Amino acid sequence: MKNIFLFIQRNFTFLSFLLLEIACIVLLSNSSKTHQVFFTSASNELTGRFDKQYNNWRYYFSLKETNQLLVAENARLRNLLPENFQAADNSKKIRIDSLVKDSLGRIRKYTLLPAKVIGNTVTLQTNFLTLERGSLQGVKKGMAVISSSGIVGVVVAVSENNSRVMSLLHRNSRVSAMLKKDNDAGSIEWDGADPSYLILKNIPKSSKVAKGDTVLTSTYSANFPSHLLVGTINNVVADPSSNFYTLKVKTATNFFSIQYVYLVENSRYAEQTAIESTPEKN
Amino acid sequence: MSDLIKNIVRFILFIFFQVFILNEVPPLHQFIVPYIYFLFILWLPFNINRFALLIIAFVFGTVLDYFTGTGGLHAAPCVLIAYLRPYLLNLLIPQDTTENSYLEPSIKSMGWAPYSLYVVILTVAHHFLLILIEWLQFGTFMYFVGKIAGTTAISLLLIFITEMLFFRKAKFRTNA
Numbered sequence: 395m396k397n398i399f400l401f402i403q404r405n406f407t408f409l410s411f412l413l414l415e416i417a418c419i420v421l422l423s424n425s426s427k428t429h430q431v432f433f434t435s436a437s438n439e440l441t442g443r444f445d446k447q448y449n450n451w452r453y454y455f456s457l458k459e460t461n462q463l464l465v466a467e468n469a470r471l472r473n474l475l476p477e478n479f480q481a482a483d484n485s486k487k488i489r490i491d492s493l494v495k496d497s498l499g500r501i502r503k504y505t506l507l508p509a510k511v512i513g514n515t516v517t518l519q520t521n522f523l524t525l526e527r528g529s530l531q532g533v534k535k536g537m538a539v540i541s542s543s544g545i546v547g548v549v550v551a552v553s554e555n556n557s558r559v560m561s562l563l564h565r566n567s568r569v570s571a572m573l574k575k576d577n578d579a580g581s582i583e584w585d586g587a588d589p590s591y592l593i594l595k596n597i598p599k600s601s602k603v604a605k606g607d608t609v610l611t612s613t614y615s616a617n618f619p620s621h622l623l624v625g626t627i628n629n630v631v632a633d634p635s636s637n638f639y640t641l642k643v644k645t646a647t648n649f650f651s652i653q654y655v656y657l658v659e660n661s662r663y664a665e666q667t668a669i670e671s672t673p674e675k676n
Numbered sequence: 677m678s679d680l681i682k683n684i685v686r687f688i689l690f691i692f693f694q695v696f697i698l699n700e701v702p703p704l705h706q707f708i709v710p711y712i713y714f715l716f717i718l719w720l721p722f723n724i725n726r727f728a729l730l731i732i733a734f735v736f737g738t739v740l741d742y743f744t745g746t747g748g749l750h751a752a753p754c755v756l757i758a759y760l761r762p763y764l765l766n767l768l769i770p771q772d773t774t775e776n777s778y779l780e781p782s783i784k785s786m787g788w789a790p791y792s793l794y795v796v797i798l799t800v801a802h803h804f805l806l807i808l809i810e811w812l813q814f815g816t817f818m819y820f821v822g823k824i825a826g827t828t829a830i831s832l833l834l835i836f837i838t839e840m841l842f843f844r845k846a847k848f849r850t851n852a
Contacts, residue, residue, distance in 0.1 A: 407726040411759040414734045418748030418755060421738070422809065425747025429809075 504619050507532060507657040509539075512556070516589040516649050521563040523547060525655065528555040536667070538617040538658040544646025545569065545611060545622050546655050557657075563589050563649055571624050572612040576601055579612040582624055582643065589649055591628060594641040601639070603630055609643050616666045619658060679721060679779070687736060690716040695743040698834075707826030712834040713740055713750075714802050717758050718795060719844075721780045726762055733758030753805040757798045768794055782844050795835055796828075803827045 402409060423430040453460075513524030527533050529552045539546040539559045547567065551558040560567055563584050571594060572579040580596040594609055607627040613620040629642035660666070694713035701710060717733050724732075737751030744750070765781065768790040778785035781794060803824050811820070 407730070407759070410727055410730050411755060414730055414755040415752055417734070418737070418752035419809075421741070421748030421751065422746070425741075425745065426749075429747070 501661075503661055505659045505661070507659065509533075509557075509655055509657055511652050511655055514561075514649070514652055516561075516563055519565050519586045521561040521589075521649075522550075523559040523561055523652070523655070525549075525557045525559060525657070526555065527657065528553050528557050530554050532659070533557045533657055534659065534663075536617050536663055538615075538619070538660070539655050540618075540622055540658060541647045541652055541655050543623065543648065545618060545624055546647055546649075546652065548617055549657065559655075561649065562592060562645065562647075569618060569624070570612040570615045571609050573597065573601060573603060573627075574608040574610050575603070577612075578603075579614060580638075580641075582609070590645060592625060592643045592645055594627075594643045595638060597639045597641060599632060599637055599639060603627060603639060603641060605630060609641075616663055616670065617658070617660060619660075683716075683720065686716055686719065687739075691736075691740055691743065694740060699744065704830075705826065707823050708830050709827050710834060711803070711806075711827060711831050712838065714754060714757060714798070715835055715838065717754060717761065718798060719780055719782075720761075722765065722778065726759075729758045729761065730755055749810060750806065752809055753802040756805050757802050760798060760801055764794055764797060780844075783839060784844070796832065799828050799831050799835070800824065803831070 419433065423433045507527065509525040509527035511523055512526045513522070515521045515523075523539070523546065525533070525539070533549060533552050535549055535552055537549040539549060545562065547559045547561040547564070548569075549557050550560045562569065562582065565584065565586055567582075567584055569582040570579060571582040578597050578601040580594050583593050583595060585593050597603060605627055609624040609627065611618040611620055611622040611624060623646040625643040625645045627641050628644045631640045631642070633640050690713045694711070698710045698712060703709075713736075716736060717729075720729065720732065733754040734751055737754030738748065740750045740754075741747055769786055781791060783791050785791075786794065807820065807823050807827070
């Protein structure tokens with residue numbers, strides 16, 4: 395304490411000089427905007443430099459903690475990777491969240507549910523796909539199955555968590571289809587020969603069908619929405635014994651490498667099939 | 677006239693002269709701004725207390741700043757030269773003789789050469805700090821140096837004229 399007083403006493407002139415200069419600077423920065431800005435920014439620069447240095451040191455000491463945080467973050471993000479989920483298990487949610495009515499008042503008819511293909515054959519005469527999505531996730535018998543490139547088949551059996559889909563490549567598969575060109579409707583079947591080609595029957599010879607024409611699902615189908623791509627005409631054969639063509643259709647869907655499909659739920663499926671199966675009373 | 681009253685009169689006259697005459701001069705050149713007010717500090721008596729000197733310089737500069745509305749712009753260099761003054765005087769004058777026999781720095785009391793050196797150094801120091809804190813940056817270095825040189829030259833000229841006009845009789849210290 396004594397030394398401090400001695401120091402002050404010895405350097406009294408210099409200290410008072412400094413004090414007065416500081417007073418001048420304070421006066422100056424109070425009176426002039428320019429000087430105020432300058433001194434403020436200068437002091438900010440100085441303290442900022444110290445802050446940066448200090449922060450560098452502190453950063454070093456908190457590296458361990460930061461690592462732990464990063465590891466936790468990584469684990470959380472990895473758990474979010476899509477491979478970790480077998481099937482999107484949110485069908486109920488989707489059905490609830492989907493708009494029942496849109497802003498124009500139209501009522502939603504079709505709801506699409508994603509599903510992963512876990513089983514698929516193409517080499518048999520009766521080919522089926524197995525999807526990892528079942529009745530608990532909202533799959534019902536008769537739902538249409540489409541892929542991103544074209545239609546795939548129809549659900550024929552449902553268990554709790556899986557469903558079995560009759561592929562288009564099945565001797566008994568029948569889907570109503572039409573030519574995009576003139577909307578002439580026919581029936582898509584499979585002759586069991588080549589998994590890349592389907593047969594479109596019942597197109598009348600009046601239709602001006604040509605190779606390369608697009609085939610879409612028709613508006614008559616109960617399970618398929620209309621205007622989904624089926625394939626393209628590959629070969630036109632005029633059957634001389636009937637009034638109909640037999641058309642060879644290249645499938646739009648590649649059945650050999652199918653990974654994900656969408657199940658299409660028609661909210662009026664039951665109603666439509668019920669009225670279609672009512673015996674006529676006449 | 678006592679020293680105190682004489683210096684008070686000088687205080688007022690230097691302030692008025694600087695504010696109402698030199699500051700009213702239209703700008704001659706970007707390098708040249710006439711300053712002479714700090715001559716008051718240079719003329720203060722030898723035997724004044726260092727701390728008192730600093731306070732007087734501060735008050736003097738602040739009063740000028742009140743007139744020009746510049747806060748502490750002139751007070752800072754005034755305090756600086758008030759701080760430097762005793763060291764410089766110790767270097768420039770023989771200890772025992774002048775300071776004891778004369779009252780204040782002048783040509784007569786110090787001699788031509790030391791007094792000129794004393795004035796030049798303090799003028800340069802004053803202008804250096806003044807221009808520095810006025811600009812807050814060196815800017816172009818040549819411009820900065822040129823401004824200091826020009827302002828110093830015009831100040832020295834004014835001081836020279838002042839010394840010629842108001843020849844101060846070198847007073848001896850009385851044995852009071």
